[in-house]
Amino acid sequence: MKVYEIKQYVTKYTIGQPFATEAVMQEGKPIQKKQIDYFQVEEKEELCLKYKMDSEDIVWGLGENQRGMNKRGGVYESYCSDDPNHTPDKKSLYGAHNFFIMDGEVGFGVFIDYPGKVTFDVGFTHKDILEITIGTTDVDIYIIKGENAREITREFLAILGEGYAPPKWAFGYQQSRWSYRDAQEVEKVAEDLLYNRIPCDSIYLDIDYMEDYKDFTISKENFPNFRDFVNRMKQKGFRLIPIIDAGVKIEEGYDVYEEGIANNYFCLDKKGKPFVAAVWPGKVHFPDFLNPEARKWFGLKYKDLINDGIEGFWNDMNEPAIFYTEEGLKEAIETAETSKNKNLDIHSFFHLMDSFRGISNSLKDYQSFYHRVEGELVNHHELHNLYGYNMTRAAAEGFEEIDPNKRFLLFSRASYIGMHRYGGIWTGDNHSWWQHLLLNIKMMPSLNMCGFLYSGADTGGFSGEVNQQLMIRWTQFSIFTPLFRNHSAMGTRRQEPFAFDGETIEVLRSTIELRYKLIPYIYSEYMKALLKKDVYFQPLAFQYPDERSRRVEDQLLVGETLMIAPLYEENAIGRYVWLPEEMLLWGVHKNHEGNYRVMEKGDHYLEVALEETPIFIRKNKMLVLGKTGLNVEALDHRELQMIAFVDTKASYIYYDDDGKTKEFRNGNYTEIIVEIEKVGEIFKIKAENRGNRTVEKLHVEVIDTRGNRRKQTIDVIHD
Ligand code: GLC
Numbered sequence: 001m002k003v004y005e006i007k008q009y010v011t012k013y014t015i016g017q018p019f020a021t022e023a024v025m026q027e028g029k030p031i032q033k034k035q036i037d038y039f040q041v042e043e044k045e046e047l048c049l050k051y052k053m054d055s056e057d058i059v060w061g062l063g064e065n066q067r068g069m070n071k072r073g074g075v076y077e078s079y080c081s082d083d084p085n086h087t088p089d090k091k092s093l094y095g096a097h098n099f100f101i102m103d104g105e106v107g108f109g110v111f112i113d114y115p116g117k118v119t120f121d122v123g124f125t126h127k128d129i130l131e132i133t134i135g136t137t138d139v140d141i142y143i144i145k146g147e148n149a150r151e152i153t154r155e156f157l158a159i160l161g162e163g164y165a166p167p168k169w170a171f172g173y174q175q176s177r178w179s180y181r182d183a184q185e186v187e188k189v190a191e192d193l194l195y196n197r198i199p200c201d202s203i204y205l206d207i208d209y210m211e212d213y214k215d216f217t218i219s220k221e222n223f224p225n226f227r228d229f230v231n232r233m234k235q236k237g238f239r240l241i242p243i244i245d246a247g248v249k250i251e252e253g254y255d256v257y258e259e260g261i262a263n264n265y266f267c268l269d270k271k272g273k274p275f276v277a278a279v280w281p282g283k284v285h286f287p288d289f290l291n292p293e294a295r296k297w298f299g300l301k302y303k304d305l306i307n308d309g310i311e312g313f314w315n316d317m318n319e320p321a322i323f324y325t326e327e328g329l330k331e332a333i334e335t336a337e338t339s340k341n342k343n344l345d346i347h348s349f350f351h352l353m354d355s356f357r358g359i360s361n362s363l364k365d366y367q368s369f370y371h372r373v374e375g376e377l378v379n380h381h382e383l384h385n386l387y388g389y390n391m392t393r394a395a396a397e398g399f400e401e402i403d404p405n406k407r408f409l410l411f412s413r414a415s416y417i418g419m420h421r422y423g424g425i426w427t428g429d430n431h432s433w434w435q436h437l438l439l440n441i442k443m444m445p446s447l448n449m450c451g452f453l454y455s456g457a458d459t460g461g462f463s464g465e466v467n468q469q470l471m472i473r474w475t476q477f478s479i480f481t482p483l484f485r486n487h488s489a490m491g492t493r494r495q496e497p498f499a500f501d502g503e504t505i506e507v508l509r510s511t512i513e514l515r516y517k518l519i520p521y522i523y524s525e526y527m528k529a530l531l532k533k534d535v536y537f538q539p540l541a542f543q544y545p546d547e548r549s550r551r552v553e554d555q556l557l558v559g560e561t562l563m564i565a566p567l568y569e570e571n572a573i574g575r576y577v578w579l580p581e582e583m584l585l586w587g588v589h590k591n592h593e594g595n596y597r598v599m600e601k602g603d604h605y606l607e608v609a610l611e612e613t614p615i616f617i618r619k620n621k622m623l624v625l626g627k628t629g630l631n632v633e634a635l636d637h638r639e640l641q642m643i644a645f646v647d648t649k650a651s652y653i654y655y656d657d658d659g660k661t662k663e664f665r666n667g668n669y670t671e672i673i674v675e676i677e678k679v680g681e682i683f684k685i686k687a688e689n690r691g692n693r694t695v696e697k698l699h700v701e702v703i704d705t706r707g708n709r710r711k712q713t714i715d716v717i718h719d
Contacts, residue, residue: 001036004028009145009155011037015047016138019378021115021386023418024142025161037143038108047139049132057104058550059122059130060149060539063097063450064415064427066090069442069539069553071100071122078118080385080414082321082361084429084463086436091119094319094428095415096385097450099156101149102130103541103550109144109152115385115416136382150535150542153449157533163420164396165530166454166482167407168659169239169632170312171523172201173512175496176241176458176487179206182222183229190238192498194630198509199516201631202312202409203233204487205242213281214249216256216301230309237631239311241409244302246318246391247277247284256301260285265294267380268370275369277322286320289390290371290383298391299398306402312409314426315395318388319414324359327368332356388414389422396422405661411483417450424454424483432461432492437474438568442553444481445542448535453526456483460495468504469570469610471495475508476613477566479515480558482526482536507611510590513628514613517592520626520640524655525559527664531655544580552578561621561652567608574607577614584617584645584703594643598707617643619705620650622674632659639697644676646683647705651675656694670694672716676702687716 002014006028013036035041039049053059059071066088067074078096086093098112100120110132112118117135125131142159146152157163175193180186186203193200211217218226230240248256248266260266266274266285274285288294302313335355339348366384370377380387392412399408410423419425427443430436440457447455459478460466466474466488475497478484488495497508515522529536538557541550555565555577565577579601587595590611599616608614617623622644629635637656644650657669671690676683683702689695695716702710 001034003031003033005031006142006159007155010159011143013141013143015141016136018113018138018140019115019373019383021113021416021418023111023113023416024140024159026159036141038102038106043137045137047134047137049134049141051102051130053102053123053128053130054104054106055128057102058541059100060103061097061100061109061446061449062120063099063417063447063452064093064095064425064443065097065446066093066439069445070551071120073124074122075124076120076122078120078385080319080388080416082317082319086430086439094388094413095425097415097417097447099417099450101152101449103149107146107148107152109146109156111142111144111156111417113140113142113417114138116382117384148542148545150538153542154534156449157451157535160418160451160533161421163451163453163530163533164410164423165407165527165662165664166409166424167311168523169201170409170454171482171484171519171526172632173199173515174202174204174241174483174485175200176204176485177206177494177496178488178490179208180204181208183224186233186240189496190233190236192496194236196498196505196509197630198497199512199628199630200238202239202241204314204485205240207243207245207280209242212249212251213245214251214254214256215244216304227308234309237634239409241312241314242305242310243314243316244395245280245316246320246387247279247281247286249281250276250283250285257285259297260287260294263293263297264372265291265297268372268377270368270370276326277320277365278324279317279321286369287391287394288371289387289394290373290378295390295394295397299394299396300401302395302398303402306399311406313395315388315392315410315412315423318391318412319361319384320387322361322365325365325368328359328362328365332359385414385416388412389416389419392419392423405663407660407662411454415452420451420453425452426455426483426485427457429462429489430458432464432466432470434470434568434570436461437470437477437566438554440474441477441556441566441568444537445535445539445556448537453529453536454482456481456485458487459484460486460488462487463489463492465493466495468500471500472504472507472511472610473567475511477564477568479511479518479613480522480556480562480564482522484515507590510592510611511613514588514592516628516632516635517625519632519635520624520637520654520656521559521561523659524624527655527657528653529559540578540580546580548578549580561618561623563616563618565606565614565616573609574605577604577606578602579604579616582619582705586615586617586623586643588613588615596703596707596709598703598705617645619645620647621645622650622652622676624652624654638695639699640695642674642698642700644700644702646676646678646702649677654695657692668692674698674700676700678704683710683712685712685714687714689716689718693718
């Protein structure tokens with residue numbers, strides 16, 4: 001074992017000869033150490049780490065996963081899985097995020113940097129034992145120390161490098177469905193949104209925009225004059241976001257296939273031939289994204305669509321998803337043949353069923369293909385979790401070459417730690433279930449701890465049928481997630497906001513309008529978190545270490561000012577809320593009337609009408625707001641509004657930039673420092689602008705702890 005000090009609080013233990021995942025961006029200096037801190041290690045064919053937990057310890061993290069924010073009580077497997085049924089018994093979802101924090105008397109963070117399968121048994125088999133089983137003996141393990149869970153998270157994020165900055169319009173509402181089949185249908189969606197005055201920034205093109213599901217093609221029949229269409233839609237205020245899938249259709253004459261074959265860019269089977277699997281188009285090859293040349297080639301394939309005016313993409317099926325392979329199908333058919341005309345008993349009947357059920361995404365298939373890494377063949381199974389990561393990296397690196405200073409929208413389904421440098425993630429195929437709204441709420445801080453700030457779920461649920469109130473309640477939560485997209489599966493009830501009754505449309509419209517009002521705050525908090533390598537969503541425990549707050553899983557801190565307590569139960573007309581300190585409730589109704597209420601620390605039952613979004617403003621903090629508009633570019637932020645809940649003194653740094661380029665990395669951004677101080681019976685307010693000049697006036701409303709409201713308009717001082 002070799003040990004390195006990465007920085008003061010981060011130690012890296014290298015065991016054997018691990019694969020360089022490039023998750024961590026910092027090198028360390030060698031130090032002397034014989035044992036991994038905190039853990040008892042057993043090394044056989046696999047490596048097993050054990051830790052005895054204290055009964056009060058909380059385990060945060062593990063990114064995209066099932067169950068609670070506190071991961072105790074479950075078993076989690078890091079193995080990117082295309083499994084659309086996220087029932088609580090599932091151990092893997094689409095991402096593999098091997099970072100967690102042990103938060104108790106003894107506190108530390110752990111990142112297991114191994115891209116094959118890793119199992120975390122967090123007090124399931126033995127209630128106080130954390131057991132990590134790593135499917136190899138070649139691994140890098142990072143132990144991160146820090147004063148508390150938030151600091152440990154920050155220490156960890158600091159070694160991962162710069163996160164991904166989406167364009168500002170990607171913070172608008174996004175409308176999707178599998179699929180809007182042709183230009184007329186897309187245009188109709190745009191018209192319905194406009195007619196109903198529902199703000200929206202983009203409309204998605206799911207797999208049917210392509211010709212026979214071939215990547216980087218456009219169905220000429222359904223989308224004739226694609227470039228004109230893209231630009232016409234942009235003039236109406238909508239960007240089109242096409243999907244790109246991992247598998248490349250096997251078809252003579254199809255350029256992507258031909259070039260991939262000619263240059264050996266595809267993954268190989270054990271005989272050294274391009275590996276064949278079946279996905280949407282039938283048989284495909286998988287580009288070998290672990291090979292830098294193949295990555296470059298695939299990344300530059302996005303260029304034609306970019307030349308047509310496309311500014312954002314979603315990368316899908318990149319676990320990679322496999323519907324079947326010839327081998328797998330053959331075995332299942334043989335079982336069926338031998339079962340023919342037989343009197344099947346329970347065992348043989350189940351065997352028959354399982355042979356078909358297990359055909360998709362089978363371990364055997366993942367073990368049967370190879371990547372070429374520095375001239376050597378490496379089995380996919382050992383690198384499985386790096387596939388989606390490197391597909392998204394291919395795209396991001398392509399964009400960098402095609403248009404280096406431009407920010408593109410990009411997110412992926414599969415991911416691994418470090419992928420947040422290239423794009424965001426969405427949480428895959430959820431259901432229109434209340435349980436999945438709650439799962440979405442609990443998952444967001446865990447994703448943030450692993451670096452994924454630009455993320456969100458399919459609002460309203462992908463599979464299944466959504467009803468009006470679930471659509472409303474989910475939208476009321478999603479207005480806080482940086483990626484805010486309504487997406488649904490083929491054959492399900494239509495769930496665009498305009499697909500409902502008039503009253504529901506009105507509530508959805510005003511909720512989405514509220515999102516647009518919140519954009520100055522959301523963008524400011526997102527970008528500050530990105531630049532400081534910090535989180536945007538936090539569990540209450542990260543700010544309030546008292547025992548009660550540490551256990552709250554259905555309320556979140558959003559940025560530095562807000563706490564939210566979403567409604568996630570059917571037919572609920574209210575909910576219990578725990579306030580870890582005195583806060584100001586801003587209950588926003590559909591007419592956007594603010595219902596301010598100073599609420600004391602403690603438990604409260606809060607009535608929340610279906611049309612209402614409750615927002616809490618923390619003490620001595622401020623919320624910056626703008627006016628709403630039909631899309632992000634239509635927003636006028638020369639004058640902003642602030643709601644401040646102040647006892648004695650408060651300050652806020654409002655961040656903004658051009659939202660389009662990477663110039664902010666060169667210091668080209670705006671910062672307005674707002675300070676409020678109580679002097680005698682009056683509040684003194686000062687707003688000073690540093691950097692680019694964008695805001696002229698602030699309309700500030702100060703609410704004090706007795707509930708008194710004072711309004712003041714102040715000019716921003718420019719230096
Ligand atoms: C996958 C994606 C889903 C998409 C569908 C069709 O299931 O997760 O979002 O709509 O494929 O492309």
